[in-house]
Amino acid sequence: MDKNIIEVKDLKVHFEVKKSFSQDVLGKGKKLLRAIDGISLNIREGEIYSLVGESGCGKTTTGKALLGLVKPTSGKVLYKGADINNLDKHKAKDFRRKAQMIYQDPYQSMNPRDTIMDIVAEALDVNHLVKTEKERTERVNEALVQAGLFPPKDYSYRYPHELSGGQRQRVVIAGAIIMNPEFIVADEPVSMLDASIRTGILKLMLDLREKEKLTYLFITHDLSLSWLVSDRIAIMYLGKIMEEGLSDDIIKRGLHPYTKALTAIMPIPGAKRKEKRDVLPGEAPNPLMEVTGCKFASRCPIAKPICLKEEPQLREVAKGHFCACHFV
Amino acid sequence: MELLEVKNLRTYFDTQEGEYKAVDDASFSLNYGEALGLVGESGCGKTTCALSIAKLLPKEGRVKGGEIFLEGIDVVKLSDEKVREKRWKEVSIIFQGAMNALNPVMRVGDQIAEAIVLHENIKKEEALKRAGDLFELVEMPRERIKNYPHEFSGGMKQRAMIAMALALNPKLVIGDEPTTALDVMVQAQILNLLEKLRKELNMGLILITHDLSILSETCDKIAVMYAGKVVESGTVDDIFKHTSHPYTQRLIACFPNVGKDKEIPDEIKGTPPNMFNPPTGCSFHPRCHMAIEICKVKEPPAVSLGSSHCSFCHRAKEIFNG
Amino acid sequence: MKWTMRKRKMKAFGKAVYRNKMAFTGAVILLLFILVAIFGPILIPFSTMDFGEVEDILNPPSKAHLLGTDDMGRDVLANLISGARISLIIGGVATFISMGIGTLIGICSGYFGKGIDNALMRFTDFFLVIPWLPLMMVLAAILGTSLLNIIFVIGITGWAGTARVVRSQTLSVRERPFVERAVSLGAGSGHIMARHILPNVFPLVFANTVLVAAVAIVSETTLSFLGLGDPSTASWGMMLHYAFESGSTSAGAYWYYLPPGICVVLVVLSFTLLGYAFDEILNPKLRKR
Numbered sequence: 001m002d003k004n005i006i007e008v009k010d011l012k013v014h015f016e017v018k019k020s021f022s023q024d025v026l027g028k029g030k031k032l033l034r035a036i037d038g039i040s041l042n043i044r045e046g047e048i049y050s051l052v053g054e055s056g057c058g059k060t061t062t063g064k065a066l067l068g069l070v071k072p073t074s075g076k077v078l079y080k081g082a083d084i085n086n087l088d089k090h091k092a093k094d095f096r097r098k099a100q101m102i103y104q105d106p107y108q109s110m111n112p113r114d115t116i117m118d119i120v121a122e123a124l125d126v127n128h129l130v131k132t133e134k135e136r137t138e139r140v141n142e143a144l145v146q147a148g149l150f151p152p153k154d155y156s157y158r159y160p161h162e163l164s165g166g167q168r169q170r171v172v173i174a175g176a177i178i179m180n181p182e183f184i185v186a187d188e189p190v191s192m193l194d195a196s197i198r199t200g201i202l203k204l205m206l207d208l209r210e211k212e213k214l215t216y217l218f219i220t221h222d223l224s225l226s227w228l229v230s231d232r233i234a235i236m237y238l239g240k241i242m243e244e245g246l247s248d249d250i251i252k253r254g255l256h257p258y259t260k261a262l263t264a265i266m267p268i269p270g271a272k273r274k275e276k277r278d279v280l281p282g283e284a285p286n287p288l289m290e291v292t293g294c295k296f297a298s299r300c301p302i303a304k305p306i307c308l309k310e311e312p313q314l315r316e317v318a319k320g321h322f323c324a325c326h327f328v
Numbered sequence: 329m330e331l332l333e334v335k336n337l338r339t340y341f342d343t344q345e346g347e348y349k350a351v352d353d354a355s356f357s358l359n360y361g362e363a364l365g366l367v368g369e370s371g372c373g374k375t376t377c378a379l380s381i382a383k384l385l386p387k388e389g390r391v392k393g394g395e396i397f398l399e400g401i402d403v404v405k406l407s408d409e410k411v412r413e414k415r416w417k418e419v420s421i422i423f424q425g426a427m428n429a430l431n432p433v434m435r436v437g438d439q440i441a442e443a444i445v446l447h448e449n450i451k452k453e454e455a456l457k458r459a460g461d462l463f464e465l466v467e468m469p470r471e472r473i474k475n476y477p478h479e480f481s482g483g484m485k486q487r488a489m490i491a492m493a494l495a496l497n498p499k500l501v502i503g504d505e506p507t508t509a510l511d512v513m514v515q516a517q518i519l520n521l522l523e524k525l526r527k528e529l530n531m532g533l534i535l536i537t538h539d540l541s542i543l544s545e546t547c548d549k550i551a552v553m554y555a556g557k558v559v560e561s562g563t564v565d566d567i568f569k570h571t572s573h574p575y576t577q578r579l580i581a582c583f584p585n586v587g588k589d590k591e592i593p594d595e596i597k598g599t600p601p602n603m604f605n606p607p608t609g610c611s612f613h614p615r616c617h618m619a620i621e622i623c624k625v626k627e628p629p630a631v632s633l634g635s636s637h638c639s640f641c642h643r644a645k646e647i648f649n650g
Numbered sequence: 651m652k653w654t655m656r657k658r659k660m661k662a663f664g665k666a667v668y669r670n671k672m673a674f675t676g677a678v679i680l681l682l683f684i685l686v687a688i689f690g691p692i693l694i695p696f697s698t699m700d701f702g703e704v705e706d707i708l709n710p711p712s713k714a715h716l717l718g719t720d721d722m723g724r725d726v727l728a729n730l731i732s733g734a735r736i737s738l739i740i741g742g743v744a745t746f747i748s749m750g751i752g753t754l755i756g757i758c759s760g761y762f763g764k765g766i767d768n769a770l771m772r773f774t775d776f777f778l779v780i781p782w783l784p785l786m787m788v789l790a791a792i793l794g795t796s797l798l799n800i801i802f803v804i805g806i807t808g809w810a811g812t813a814r815v816v817r818s819q820t821l822s823v824r825e826r827p828f829v830e831r832a833v834s835l836g837a838g839s840g841h842i843m844a845r846h847i848l849p850n851v852f853p854l855v856f857a858n859t860v861l862v863a864a865v866a867i868v869s870e871t872t873l874s875f876l877g878l879g880d881p882s883t884a885s886w887g888m889m890l891h892y893a894f895e896s897g898s899t900s901a902g903a904y905w906y907y908l909p910p911g912i913c914v915v916l917v918v919l920s921f922t923l924l925g926y927a928f929d930e931i932l933n934p935k936l937r938k939r
Contacts, residue, residue, distance in 0.1 A: 054511040069834055096836040109827040113849040122845075126837040164599055175831075194369040194538060195582040200595030221512060224541075224584040228592060251586050265516040267541035269583045270568030279516045283481050 005183055005215050006043040006066060011036055011075035013061055017288065033288050035061040037239035037295075038075070040314070043183075048209065048216040050226035050247070052262075053236035056284055059219045062236070063185040066217060067099050068092075079183070097127065100176040104188035106168035110160045117156040120144065120175045127179075139178060146211075147174035148204055166197035170204065177208060185217045190225070202229055224266050227251045232320075235259050238287060238295040241314055245321035255317060255328045257300050294326070302327060329400050331532040332358040332381070332500055338393035339373075339380045346604045350376040350389070352556035352611075355630075358549070360499070363526055363533040365543035367579075368553035371600050374536045375424075377553075378502045380404075381534075382419045383411045399499065417447060420493040424505040427485030430477040437463075437473025440492050447496055462491035466521060483514035490521065500532040508537070519546050541583040544568060549636065552576050555601050555611040562637035572631070572639035572648040574618045610642070618643055676923030683917055687738050690731035708903045718905035720889075721896035729884050730909050736885040737914070740801055741867035747805025748866065749812060749859050756816025757843055757851065761824060771817070777810035786869065790878040797880045804869045812858050816851055823850045853928065860925035864918040871914050886910035 013036040036058045043049045051059040064070040066077055068084045077084050084095055100123075103109035110119050120140045123129075130136045137156075144152035147170040160168055169189065176184060186205065190198040206229065208214055220226050226233050227247045234244040235258060243256040254263050264278045280299050285291070294300070297307040306326055314324040335355050341348040351373040358364045366374045379385045381396055383403060395402045398418060403411070423429060431439055440462060441455035448455075460470040466487040477485060486506065493501055503522065507515040523546060526533045535547060543550055544564050551561040552575065560573040571577050581593040598615040601607050607614060613623040622642050631644035641647065668674055709719045717726035759770040786803050793799045823829065824847065832842050873879050874887025881888070893899060893907040 054513060067834055069830070093836060096834070101831070101834050103827050103831060105827060109831055111828045111846055111850070114845075122832060122837070123835045126832070126835050126841055166595075179835075195540070196369060196579060196596040198595070199582050199593050202592050203595070206592070223512070224586055227586055228584040228590055262512065265512060266586060267539075267545060267583075268587050269541040269580055269585055270544050270564070271587070272544060272564060279520060280513050281517075283483050283511070283514055 003045045004042045005045045005080060006041075006217070007076075007078040007081075008039060008041045008062075008066070009076045009078070011039050011062075011065060011077060012073045013058075013065055013070055014073040031288055032290075034239050034290075035287065036065065039236075039239070039241050040075075041234060041241065041244065043215060043217060045215055046209070046213060047232065048206075048218055048230040050218045050220065050230035050233045051236055052220055052223055052226045052233055054221055054284055056238070056287055057236040058239040058287075059236050060187055063101065063187050063217055063219050066183075067101055067185055068095065069101075093127065097123075097179045098181050099183045099185070100179065100181040102169075102172055102176055102184060102186040102189045105192055106165050106172060107160075107192070109172055110168065112160055115157050115159060116144075116163070116171055119160070119171060120156075120178055123175060123179045129179075140174075143174040143178040144171070146177060146208070147171070148200070149174065164197075165193050166200060169193060169201050173201070173204065173208075177212065180212070181214065183215045183217075185219070187219045188221070189218075191220065191222065205229070223251070223262050235262070238284065238291070240295050241322075241324065242296060243321075243323045244314065245318075249318070249321050253321075255321075255323045256296075256325050257302055258296050261301075294324075330357050330397075331360045331362075331399060332534075333397040334377070334381065334394070335397070336394035337377065337380060337391065337396060339376050339385065339389055340392045341386075341388045342390070343388060349556055349603050349606060351380065352603075352606065353394070354551075354553065354556070354558045355394075356549075356551040356558055356561050358500070358532045358534065360532055361526060361530040362549065363523075363535060363547040365547035365550040366534055366536045366553060367538065367540050367543060367550060369538055369579075369600065371555075371603070372553040373556040374553050375504055378421060378504055378534065378536055381500075382421050382502060384421065417496045418498055419500045419502065420496070420498040422486075422489050422493045422501065422503045422506045425509055426489040426506070427477075427480075427482060427509070430485060430488065432477050435474055435476055436480070436488050437475075440473070440488070440495055443492055444495050458495070459491070462494055463488075465494065465525070466491045482510055483517060486510060486514075486518055487521065490518075490525075494525070494529070497529070498531070500534070502534045502536065504536045505538070506535070507542075508539075515542075522546070539583075540579060552579065555606060556603060557611060557640065559612065559641070560639045562634065562639075566634060566637035570633065570637065570648055572633055572637070572644045573641045574616045574643075574647065575612050576639075577647065578617070610640075618647070670927045672923045673927035676920040676925075676927070679916055679920035680924065683734055683738065683913075683920070686731055687734040690734065691728070708898060708901060708906070710903070711905050717909055718903070720906050721892065721898055721903075726906055726909060729889055730886070730913065733884050733886040733889055733910060734913065736883045737867055737870060737887070737917070740797070740804070740870045740885065741863055741917075744801045744804035744808065744866040744870070745859060745863040747801070748808035748862050749855060750809075751805070752809035752812030752858075752862075753816050753848075753851070753855050755809070756813040757820050757847055759813070760817040760820025761839065761843055761847060767817075770813075774810045774813045777807065778814070782807055782869075783872065786873060787876065787878060790873060795878055795880050797883055800870060800873060800878075800880060803873075804866050808862055808866060808869070812855070812862060815858055816855060819851045819854050820847055823847050857925050857928045860921045860928065864921040864925070867914060867917055867921075886914050 015033040015035060017031040017033050039062065051062060053059050061070060065072060071085060079095060079099065082091065087095060117140050120143055121136050124136060124139060130139060140156060141152035144155055149155045149167065149170050163171065190201050193201065205216065209216065218226060218230055230247050232245065233247050233250040235242045235250065235256065237258055243250060243254065243259045250259060251263055254260050261280045282299055285298060293308040293310055294312055297303045300307065312324045312326045314322045317323045317328055334357065337351050337354045339351040341350055354373065354377055356364060366377060368374050380391055391404050396404050430436065437456055437459045440459040441452055444450070444455040444458055445452060456473065459473050463470050463473055468484060468487055480488065507518050510518065519542065522533060525531060535543065537543065547564060549561065549563055550567045551558045552567065552573065553559065554575050560567065560576045567576060568580065571580060578596050596615050601611050609625045610623045610628050613619040616623065620642065628640045628642050631639050631641065633639060633644065633648050708721055709715060711718045715725050715727065717730065720726050720729065755770050755774060759767045785807055789803045790799065793803065829842060829846050832846055870885060871887035871890065874885050875890045877891055879885060879888050879891065889910040890907060898906045
């Protein structure tokens with residue numbers, strides 16, 4: 001359980017943003033969207049590692065970078081020690097098979113014109129992994145059953161719009177596990193589902209972790225959800241990791257001001273709030289703007305002059321608990 | 329007199345496939361300055377309730393039964409003309425994804441002024457001044473009424489929509505998932521704002537959401553809906569501490585509670601019922617872990633468990649007591 | 651299992667066409683014309699080449715000749731029916747060529763983007779901008795007026811609009827999550843274009859096809875009328891051409907020049923009606939079950 005399946009070393013992903021015509025004419029420089037601005041993390045085999053943050057913090061881009069869907073501007077992503085962006089053709093195909101993604105939107109992540117059979121089998125078709133129709137059907141049915149859709153023939157010849165949100169998400173999961181992957185990036189897998197359906201999908205994911213020995217990167221904006229399912233949590237803000245540690249450490253003993261702000265507003269069902277919520281003012285700044293010093297300084301309640309000049313590094317403040325702040 | 333009293337509301341839609349019973353007996357009430365949370369999953373009828381109260385149902389929708397008393401007057405029986413007068417002045421709605429309802433080629437201040445001018449006989453300059461006042465009320469700088477929607481962030485757009493909803497000093501504001509598309513921090517800000525406004529303006533607030541966990545902090549009363557019916561209603565304490573309906577029990581369990589153990593409950597098996605042909609007896613019985621014989625045949629009566637607490641279940645007292 | 655599914659699909663398709671009044675009307679008209687084109691000549695005792703005697707020239711409709719005779723004593727109805735065959739074939743094949751080229755260029759342009767997109771679109775712009783009729787006339791004059799050439803000319807000039815439309819649809823489909831998913835599964839461009847882009851572009855292509863077919867038939871009629879058609883074939887356009895040239899129009903022989911014109915209008919109408927309604931029918935989500 002201690003082996004690292006994923007290692008990210010100082011990853012940066014910057015996107016060049018198209019200039020408007022007038023800017024082009026005036027010869028202004030290119031704008032850079034710093035989606036990920038230097039993060040390092042390790043995911044251990046068999047663990048569920050959560051990446052939590054608000055929109056625009058870079059968590060989705062990180063998920064894509066870990067699967068090689070987005071190329072790093074600098075830094076490395078290693079899968080079992082090998083740089084995923086520097087693999088030979090054969091190893092690259094192998095990696096594609098072993099690392100899969102589960103998408104957020106069960107309504108858009110499937111081709112509306114494909115049958116469920118085709119959608120789940122796509123991984124097999126694209127990689128020429130089956131030779132006969134019979135084999136293809138068998139493997140699809142197997143995956144559907146594993147994903148909790150039983151009996152499979154009730155689902156395989158239908159279209160996505162004929163299934164409910166929860167069923168669709170199970171199809172997406174079936175499509176991911178049919179290749180017997182080792183690592184799955186789940187990008188907000190339940191945020192578009194009703195609350196009573198979510199638990200089914202989460203249980204399925206945990207079940208599969210046990211049975212198929214999977215490792216997950218779980219991306220979400222919902223802190224209490226990440227606490228529920230993950231072993232470790234990393235909090236992201238504007239392309240950097242602010243704090244990382246065991247889920248209980250983060251939720252109950254969070255140290256970074258941003259983490260504290262997030263935990264303060266976490267709703268607890270049934271608990272009445274006595275005074276006004278302690279919210280941070282404003283919204284997350286535009287990732288197009290260049291920020292010197294700590295990325296969080298502009299909204300931080302304990303910011304001091306040093307925060308605007310020097311960027312704090314992520315350092316270990318307790319066993320397995322890392323924080324990037326000058327005052328922790 | 330209560331601000332709002334909804335009694336046995338039934339709203340059906342005429343469709344090609346038959347009558348869709350979107351709301352099939354819903355009752356709840358709200359007083360001035362109170363906040364009611366209308367909670368349920370997709371398709372349970374909560375948005376239809378809101379549209380029925382504000383008389384904004386599409387042409388296929390019709391209130392087939394029940395009464396909606398707004399300040400003592402039954403709005404179901406009002407003529408269209410009277411309704412137009414009342415609309416936005418007494419009741420206003422903040423729709424889901426409302427921030428996308430802003431006209432991208434018009435300044436935001438102008439859009440608010442437009443709403444005011446349509447209802448009151450005042451000049452545009454006066455209306456614009458009111459728009460500025462409203463912006464300050466929702467904690468935004470006054471000068472920004474001159475901006476266009478694309479210059480606003482998501483949270484600011486939602487504040488602008490709240491400002492628009494308050495433009496004519498309504499007595500009741502209905503927010504249909506007003507924070508769903510927003511970041512958690514912005515969501516908290518907006519909820520704070522709604523609370524502040526409710527207290528300052530003594531406004532009634534109905535918060536429609538699928539997220540039960542945010543209701544306990546923002547609302548006084550909660551009505552839980554399932555398949556077009558209110559299955560349980562009461563104060564926040566009634567619902568959370570003295571839960572008396574199996575659906576409410578299961579629903580509460582679905583929201584992570586960091587104060588308790590890390591346990592993922594089982595999902596509620598099955599799917600919501602077909603609203604063209606709802607099941608006999610209690611509409612929840614096919615999925616209920618406590619269903620007994622009578623649940624399949626007889627619709628559960630309203631069981632009163634306290635001055636404000638009501639549950640529609642044959643076994644309500646049992647669940648209440650233990 | 652796949653066959654029962656296909657049968658189910660076709661049944662649903664048929665039902666949807668039946669329900670949509672416009673599509674149904676269009677389909678009925680078109681079907682009638684196709685049936686006539688296939689079986690018609692068997693039903694008419696006259697051949698198109700039966701030249702009559704001098705007294706048979708330009709006779710108004712009678713019991714023997716239901717639509718009268720033309721300037722050479724031939725039965726107009728027989729010519730009309732064989733003209734149906736010619737016009738529909740020319741229109742059909744030319745449309746096929748246009749749609750094929752347009753779809754291919756549109757998808758490649760939209761999917762690959764950047765340099766290829768630019769190059770292909772400039773090429774398309776060229777064809778969009780040049781006036782369609784003079785271009786066809788020039789090409790027909792250069793290449794000659796055989797049947798194949800006419801089909802080629804119409805096909806070659808009609809694809810540009812389709813390419814543009816397909817390209818913009820491709821651009822939007824390309825961004826959808828299921829395409830990204832296919833990429834993450836290891837799919838190559840060919841697979842994505844064929845399995846994901848094309849099926850989602852197809853309804854648009856189909857709706858566009860019927861409109862292009864309408865234009866193709868009118869184009870053929872126009873070319874033939876102007877004398878650039880194949881003189882050995884008796885399409886409706888050629889009938890109109892001869893009617894005009896032989897002075898039948900001024901002679902008031904309405905049975906000669908009206909029927910072909912009306913036929914062209916009806917066929918084009920049927921295509922247009924179908925085109926308007928097709929996207930709704932072909933999109934499984936919009937179909938009412």
